[in-house]
Amino acid sequence: MILVVLRTLATVLALGGCSFSVGAAGPGDASDGPTDTSDGPTDAAPSACKAVEVSAMSAHTCARMENGDVWCWGINGKGEVGIPAQVAACALAIPCNPTPKKLALPSITKLGVAEEHSCAIAGAQTYCWGRNSENQFGDGTGTDTPTPTLIAQRANATQITGGLTFGCSLHGAAVRCSGANTSGEVGDASFTARPMPVTTVPSGTQAIESGYFHACALEGSFLYCWGGNTSGQAGPPAGPSLGSPRIVSGVATVSAVALGYAHTCVALVAGDLRCWGDNASGQLGVGDMLPHSNVITTPLVTGIVEVAAGAQHTCARTPAGTVYCWGERYSSTPAQVTLPLPAISIAAGSYHDCFVLNDGSVHCLGTNSYGQLGQGTHSTATTTTAARVTLCP
Numbered sequence: 001m002i003l004v005v006l007r008t009l010a011t012v013l014a015l016g017g018c019s020f021s022v023g024a025a026g027p028g029d030a031s032d033g034p035t036d037t038s039d040g041p042t043d044a045a046p047s048a049c050k051a052v053e054v055s056a057m058s059a060h061t062c063a064r065m066e067n068g069d070v071w072c073w074g075i076n077g078k079g080e081v082g083i084p085a086q087v088a089a090c091a092l093a094i095p096c097n098p099t100p101k102k103l104a105l106p107s108i109t110k111l112g113v114a115e116e117h118s119c120a121i122a123g124a125q126t127y128c129w130g131r132n133s134e135n136q137f138g139d140g141t142g143t144d145t146p147t148p149t150l151i152a153q154r155a156n157a158t159q160i161t162g163g164l165t166f167g168c169s170l171h172g173a174a175v176r177c178s179g180a181n182t183s184g185e186v187g188d189a190s191f192t193a194r195p196m197p198v199t200t201v202p203s204g205t206q207a208i209e210s211g212y213f214h215a216c217a218l219e220g221s222f223l224y225c226w227g228g229n230t231s232g233q234a235g236p237p238a239g240p241s242l243g244s245p246r247i248v249s250g251v252a253t254v255s256a257v258a259l260g261y262a263h264t265c266v267a268l269v270a271g272d273l274r275c276w277g278d279n280a281s282g283q284l285g286v287g288d289m290l291p292h293s294n295v296i297t298t299p300l301v302t303g304i305v306e307v308a309a310g311a312q313h314t315c316a317r318t319p320a321g322t323v324y325c326w327g328e329r330y331s332s333t334p335a336q337v338t339l340p341l342p343a344i345s346i347a348a349g350s351y352h353d354c355f356v357l358n359d360g361s362v363h364c365l366g367t368n369s370y371g372q373l374g375q376g377t378h379s380t381a382t383t384t385t386a387a388r389v390t391l392c393p
Contacts, residue, residue, distance in 0.1 A: 002319070008031075009080050011267070019259070020264065024268070025268070046068070047067060048067045049360065050066045050360025050392065051063045051066075051356045051360050051391060052065065052349055053345050053356065054065055054354045055116055055282075056348060056349040056353070056372070056376070057164070057189045058075065058115045058350050059117060059351070059367075059370040060075050060076070060080050060370070060372060061347065061352075061364065061374065062082075062111055062113050062118055063356070063389070067107065068106070068109065069108075070082075071103070071391045072373065073098060073101065073371060073389070074097065074098075074101060074349075074370050074371055075090070075095075075096045075288055075371075075372065076094075076097045076146075077094040078116040078130045078144055079146030080117055080118055080131065081137075081301075082118060082129045083147065084147075085097070086098075086287050090378045091369035091378070096371045097371060098370075099376040100390065100391055101392070107122060107123040108120045109122060110158075110159065110190070114136065114162030114164075115164040116130055116164065117129055117162060119154070119162065120138075121158075121162075124155055125150060126155065126169065127151065127152035128145075129145050129147055130145070131144050132144050132289050134179045134180035134193070136165065136166055137149070137151050137153075137175075138154055138169070138196055139153055139290075140153070140195040153178075153197055154169045154176075154197070157170060158170050158172070159207065162179075163179075163185060163211055163212045163214075163227075164212045165181075165182065165213075165214055166180060166181065166186055166210070168187045168215060168217075173203050173204045173206070175198035175199065175205050175208055175217060177200050178196055178198065178200055180193055180195070181194055183242045184226055185210070185229070186198060187226040187321075189228070189241055189243050191241070191243055194227070195351070200226075200244075201219070201331070202217075202219050205217045209257050210259060210378070211233065211259030211262075211309070212228075212260065213241075214259060214264075215227050223251055223254050225242070225245065226242045226243065227242060228241050229242050231263065231293045231382065232278075232294055233260075233264050234264075234305060235249070235261070235264075235276065236247065236296060248296075250296045251274050253269040254268060254269075256307045258308050259309055260277070260310055260312065260313070260314065261312060262277050262278035263277030263279070263284060263309065264277050265284075265299070265314050265316075266308070267305065267306070267307050271303040272304075273299040274295070274296050274299075275297050276293070276295065279297075281297060281312040281313065282326055282331060284299060284327075285299030285301065286300060287332050288332055296337070296372055299314075300333055301324050303318045303319070304316040306346055308347055308348040308353070309348055310327070310328070310353065311350040312327055313327030313330055314328060314348070320332050321341070321357075322336060322343075323336065323337040324337065325337050325353065328351070329351065329366060333386060337353075337355075338385070339355060339357060339363060339385075339386055341357040343355040343356065343357055343358070351366050351372075351382075352365065352367050352372045352373060353366055354389070362374070362389040363387060363389065364386060364387060366382060366383065368381065373387060373389070
């Protein structure tokens with residue numbers, strides 16, 4: 001769903017939402033954006049019309065442009081698009097914004113979209129908008145907001161991410177989480193609501209990412225996960241929720257991580273994938289829909305540098321910009337997604353996917369009940385052909 005990229009295992013990542021990548025410059029990095037398959041950098045000023053990062057979760061999407069502008073679209077029932085409602089009745093009469101709108105924000109360097117809220121980092125400042133009833137923002141107010149709000153408690157964050165009822169941010173090597181914590185997703189060894197951020201996970205953390213009710217952190221060569229684990233999504237075997245971070249055994253040299261509703265996938269430095277958790281829709285990519293909640297599986301695709309997880313599906317990108325997806329709306333076996341150009345950034349929502357191509361354009365496909373495809377319309381139809389999203393002043 002959301003993407004973060006590290007330059008090396010010893011470097012602090014830029015942020016994302018439900019996926020992060022280690023070892024290459026990429027989305028969330030203010031200096032040079034995702035790995036590009038085009039002709040390389042020029043002396044031109046950063047463009048307001050070229051995207052460098054796309055981030056999605058649930059039924060809304062945000063894109064960050066070269067110049068730091070942020071555009072968002074999709075479901076807006078909790079203000080997660082960051083502007084007052086444009087369409088009063090989409091699916092189930094929930095407000096949505098099917099036409100992308102530029103948000104009133106300073107130049108953004110890092111972007112993170114959660115289930116029903118969104119956050120962005122501009123230098124030392126962090127802004128959030130949308131659902132905050134469980135204090136996902138960490139400001140202690142418990143108040144939803146439809147427009148970007150400065151969150152002093154997240155100042156100096158280098159990465160920010162969130163799920164349904166919680167949010168986490170990375171400050172140096174320290175992780176600070178807040179929210180409802182009913183599944184232990186705050187990670188402080190309790191199941192008690194935390195209206196203000198508390199420090200969790202081991203020191204030396206390089207990157208964090210979240211699913212709907214679980215989260216993971218990378219520390220050196222170790223991957224720690226915590227929170228909901230009924231399907232083994234926080235690491236096999238399946239069992240009760242984990243209130244504290246636990247090392248996921250059997251994975252090492254992790255380069256990218258993506259968390260869905262109840263599954264997790266990682267790419268290793270060599271490009272191989274490993275997935276675990278729920279597989280009822282084939283989201284583990286092993287060619288079946290059988291339970292695999294107590295083992296780590298190997299999806300049927302290799303050479304991956306970026307992975308993104310939707311609620312019950314997964315997508316992955318190769319260095320050449322080829323994209324594969326599997327699970328709900330696709331099949332249990334990874335299949336190539338047809339795109340007009342190579343992709344440089346990918347994002348997965350609950351039932352839709354968006355891709356930044358190497359010309360800076362954004363294309364989306366999937367369900368559009370809340371305008372999450374950014375086409376200015378909303379429809380119950382599901383599209384299998386990626387359509388371009390218009391993003392420009």
